[in-house]
Amino acid sequence: MTSTPGTPGAPGSPEEPDAAVAARGPVPPGTGWPGDVATAATPVAHDADEVRQLAAGAPTLLELVARQSVCRACPRLVDWREEVARVRRRSFATEQYWGRPIPGWGDDKPEIVIVGLAPAAHGGNRTGRVFTGDRSGDFLFASLYRCGLADSPVSVTAGDGQRLRHTRMVAAVRCAPPANKPTPGERDTCAPWLAEELRRITPSARVLICLGGFAWQALWPVLRATGFVLPSRRPAFGHGAEAELGPPPVPPVPAASGAPGQPSGPAASPGPAAPPVLLLGCYHPSQQNTFTGRITPDMMDAIFRRARAYAGLDPTA
Numbered sequence: 673m674t675s676t677p678g679t680p681g682a683p684g685s686p687e688e689p690d691a692a693v694a695a696r697g698p699v700p701p702g703t704g705w706p707g708d709v710a711t712a713a714t715p716v717a718h719d720a721d722e723v724r725q726l727a728a729g730a731p732t733l734l735e736l737v738a739r740q741s742v743c744r745a746c747p748r749l750v751d752w753r754e755e756v757a758r759v760r761r762r763s764f765a766t767e768q769y770w771g772r773p774i775p776g777w778g779d780d781k782p783e784i785v786i787v788g789l790a791p792a793a794h795g796g797n798r799t800g801r802v803f804t805g806d807r808s809g810d811f812l813f814a815s816l817y818r819c820g821l822a823d824s825p826v827s828v829t830a831g832d833g834q835r836l837r838h839t840r841m842v843a844a845v846r847c848a849p850p851a852n853k854p855t856p857g858e859r860d861t862c863a864p865w866l867a868e869e870l871r872r873i874t875p876s877a878r879v880l881i882c883l884g885g886f887a888w889q890a891l892w893p894v895l896r897a898t899g900f901v902l903p904s905r906r907p908a909f910g911h912g913a914e915a916e917l918g919p920p921p922v923p924p925v926p927a928a929s930g931a932p933g934q935p936s937g938p939a940a941s942p943g944p945a946a947p948p949v950l951l952l953g954c955y956h957p958s959q960q961n962t963f964t965g966r967i968t969p970d971m972m973d974a975i976f977r978r979a980r981a982y983a984g985l986d987p988t989a
Contacts, residue, residue: 698757698771701742705770705800706831707777710738717743720861734779736872739866740775740846746858749847756793756848770800770830773847776869777801778840781876783983784821784976787866789886790845790854797848800830802841811957812883815969819976820987838985840877841875842869844890859890867894874898874920878949878983881975884956885909891951900949912978913953914948919946950982967976 682872701710716724716739723745730736736859757771774791791797795806803809804827816822816839843853845862854862870877882888888909896902901918954965954975962968980987 696760696768698754699768699800701738701772705982706829707800709734709775709821710741714738714742716729717745719745723861724864727864730868733869733872736865736868737775737777740869743773743846743862743865745811745861746847749845749854749858752850753793753847756797760798761794764794764798767798769798771797772800774800774802775846776840776842779838780834780840780873782836782838782840782873782882783985784839784879784979785870785873785877786839786841786881786883786921787887787891788841788843788883789801789890790843790852791848792852793848796843799828801827802843804834805829807959807962811962811972813970815957815972815976818969818973819980820985821976821980838980838983840873842866844887844894848914863877863890863894863897866891867897870894870898871920874949875946878947879952879979880917880949881952881954881979882909882967884958885953887956888913888953895951895957897954909953911953911955911967912975915951917949917951919949950979952979 699705699708700712701708701714702712714735715726715932717726723743726739727736730739753773754771757769757972760767760769774796788802791802792806792808795809796802796804801806804968809827813827813834814820816836817825821837821839823837824833826832827834844866845859846865847854847858849855849858880891883890883910892902892906895917899920903915903917908911952975954972955961957967957972961964
């Protein structure tokens with residue numbers, strides 16, 4: 673149950689610090705939140721068509737991330753994430769919530785990409801970074817640290833010094849959804865953000881890890897849209913499930929122009945062949961799964977060690 677205005681410690685009550693009242697609601701872009709690359713001038717998508725246009729038209733990965741972080745294309749999700757940021761959980765009543773979409777985060781040229789379904793209302797929606805500030809993130813980052821893929825075993829807030837190594841985290845749906853369940857329409861509206869991010873990082877990515885069956889299901893249409901060559905039969909999701917994907921076509925290498933007044937050189941040659949990409953399934957590190965032993969630290973470590981080995985990462989890198 674959430675606190676309501678007028679109850680002790682609730683936003684707007686006499687016992688809430690004045691600073692917390694001033695910080696209520698989502699963070700405006702460009703106001704100094706750690707890691708926020710958007711500004712007041714960043715273009716905002718208001719519907720599915722604008723998501724497609726702005727994702728495809730982003731000139732850089734950094735600008736793509738900025739545009740993701742200010743999206744307002746799904747009214748239900750916008751209302752929910754901002755309401756959570758205004759009301760807040762009692763245990764975080766004095767903290768300002770991010771309250772905006774959670775963009776991709778981590779290495780710009782990753783060998784490993786971790787895909788979740790959506791941020792948590794009081795985790796990523798509060799901290800502004802995926803899998804940061806909740807129990808699932810605690811479990812996940814401890815494993816990443818043990819496997820040499822993160823600088824620290826904990827991820828508490830944006831700006832805490834945490835850094836991913838060889839790894840990037842993204843969500844299929846960028847906004848925290850009510851009851852942790854985005855609708856199919858919301859998933860599809862958000863898909864171009866993920867597809868375009870994958871296009872930008874695919875030249876280096878060797879392994880895609882899906883955390884949970886919902887992320888596994890959501891990723892397949894995005895892979896097809898991005899140009900990956902998919903297996904003839906989609907494997908069922910499971911912990912350790914694997915599928916090897918053909919990478920998207922590499923753009924041809926332009927031929928050198930001839931000297932002025934001379935015929936042009938030969939036609940463009942095909943780009944270098946890209947290696948295959950491994951898709952890995954992993955049970956989600958939800959509290960239900962970790963408390964019941966459906967996923968254990970050893971099980972999660974095994975997924976990341978498999979990813980490191982497939983990507984050819986040195987054990988000490």
